[in-house]
Amino acid sequence: MDCKRILRYSPLAVLLLVTLVIAQSSDVLQPNYDVPSTSLKIFDIGKALTLGCNVTKDGEYELSWEKNGTNVSLLPELKDRFKILSAERKFIISRALDTDAGQYTCSVSELKVSKAFNVVANVVVKFESTEVGKTNIVEGEKLTLHCIAFGTEPKVYWLVGNTTYNASKDHIVLQEDDRGVENAKLIIDSITLNDYADYTCEARNNATDVTGKPAQVMMTVRVRGKYAALYVFVGIIVEVVVLCAIILICEKRRNKTEIEESDTDQSPDQRRRKSSRNYN
Numbered sequence: 001m002d003c004k005r006i007l008r009y010s011p012l013a014v015l016l017l018v019t020l021v022i023a024q025s026s027d028v029l030q031p032n033y034d035v036p037s038t039s040l041k042i043f044d045i046g047k048a049l050t051l052g053c054n055v056t057k058d059g060e061y062e063l064s065w066e067k068n069g070t071n072v073s074l075l076p077e078l079k080d081r082f083k084i085l086s087a088e089r090k091f092i093i094s095r096a097l098d099t100d101a102g103q104y105t106c107s108v109s110e111l112k113v114s115k116a117f118n119v120v121a122n123v124v125v126k127f128e129s130t131e132v133g134k135t136n137i138v139e140g141e142k143l144t145l146h147c148i149a150f151g152t153e154p155k156v157y158w159l160v161g162n163t164t165y166n167a168s169k170d171h172i173v174l175q176e177d178d179r180g181v182e183n184a185k186l187i188i189d190s191i192t193l194n195d196y197a198d199y200t201c202e203a204r205n206n207a208t209d210v211t212g213k214p215a216q217v218m219m220t221v222r223v224r225g226k227y228a229a230l231y232v233f234v235g236i237i238v239e240v241v242v243l244c245a246i247i248l249i250c251e252k253r254r255n256k257t258e259i260e261e262s263d264t265d266q267s268p269d270q271r272r273r274k275s276s277r278n279y280n
């Protein structure tokens with residue numbers, strides 16, 4: 001009877017034991033995740049990426065660090081760029097690049113335990129350098145704004161005034177750029193005065209979803225009327241004409257007075273000549 005019961009429940013007991021062992025061994029390593037439920041670790045490009053993996057079991061255990069299944073010491077792209085602090089259980093890249101994102105693991109081979117990190121680079125956006133600040137454009141011209149997004153799998157969208165565009169709509173066309181980022185380019189073929197607005201490029205990814213702050217960069221596009229430039233040109237011409245006229249009139253007047261003056265100047269001479277003639 002007892003034996004039967006034991007036999008009946010033994011698989012369950014084994015299962016319980018196994019799960020207990022797995023649970024215990026998985027607790028041996030304590031990674032410094034930012035979001036434990038998705039094993040997420042985020043970093044800012046250009047800043048330090050620090051992966052920590054505490055070993056809770058007593059003993060002299062050596063941690064090893066791998067990126068995408070390869071010992072980090074063997075990866076050419078990480079050569080001379082990282083350090084491992086064995087005592088502190090840390091792996092550090094002091095100036096991380098967006099290509100440093102990926103799958104990392106820490107493991108202790110003797111204990112057959114390992115933990116994976118899903119490392120994601122925060123998004124950074126900027127306009128192409130030729131488009132910085134405020135832009136001036138004449139009605140009817142083509143507007144092209146290129147928002148360059150760095151980071152892991154950035155999702156780009158635009159705010160024009162108060163309207164959000166995450167795909168082409170009406171006369172606003174959103175295109176993928178040559179880096180393969182969708183919506184990175186905003187194009188308006190023939191701009192109108194109604195397009196005078198603030199253009200904000202925003203981008204998010206798994207990292208900004210944690211921080212709650214999408215990356216963004218803004219630019220004011222000032223659209224001038226087609227004839228505004230012409231008006232300025234005509235204004236200058238009118239100004240020049242008026243100035244010329246004034247100068248001409250003044251010249252004429254001066255010439256007249258000079259003639260008159262020369263007339264009065266001549267008179268004493270004439271008188272002298274006349275008088276000399278009289279003497280003769």
Ligand SMILES: *[C@@H]1O[C@H](CO)[C@@H](O)[C@H](O)[C@H]1NC(C)=O
Nearest residue numbers: 030031032033052053054055
């Ligand atoms: C790892 O250990 C250090 C020092 O004991 C501690 O400060 C840190 O919070 C631990 N990290 C984790 C993720 O448990």
Ligand SMILES: *[C@@H]1O[C@H](CO)[C@@H](O)[C@H](O)[C@H]1NC(C)=O
Nearest residue numbers: 067068069070099101102103
């Ligand atoms: C990671 O490794 C897998 C298989 O080993 C490979 O298919 C994948 O391209 C690698 N990813 C990176 C980012 O190197």
Ligand SMILES: *[C@@H]1O[C@H](CO)[C@@H](O)[C@H](O)[C@H]1NC(C)=O
Nearest residue numbers: 063064065071072073074109
């Ligand atoms: C990784 O490389 C380092 C340095 O070459 C070496 O000490 C370590 O044993 C290697 N770890 C594994 C798991 O191969």
Ligand SMILES: *[C@@H]1O[C@H](CO)[C@@H](O)[C@H](O)[C@H]1NC(C)=O
Nearest residue numbers: 159160161162163196197198
């Ligand atoms: C945009 O929204 C802000 C605040 O929500 C509001 O003050 C502003 O008037 C709006 N602008 C336009 C053009 O709708």
Ligand SMILES: *[C@@H]1O[C@H](CO)[C@@H](O)[C@H](O)[C@H]1NC(C)=O
Nearest residue numbers: 155156157163164165166167
């Ligand atoms: C685009 O924006 C609309 C409205 O904000 C939203 O419903 C939709 O899910 C977005 N599409 C994508 C692909 O993000």
Ligand SMILES: *[C@@H]1O[C@H](CO)[C@@H](O)[C@H](O)[C@H]1NC(C)=O
Nearest residue numbers: 038118119120152153205206
């Ligand atoms: C981002 O999160 C989604 C949902 O959790 C996941 O499917 C995707 O693999 C993640 N991407 C990266 C690069 O971590």
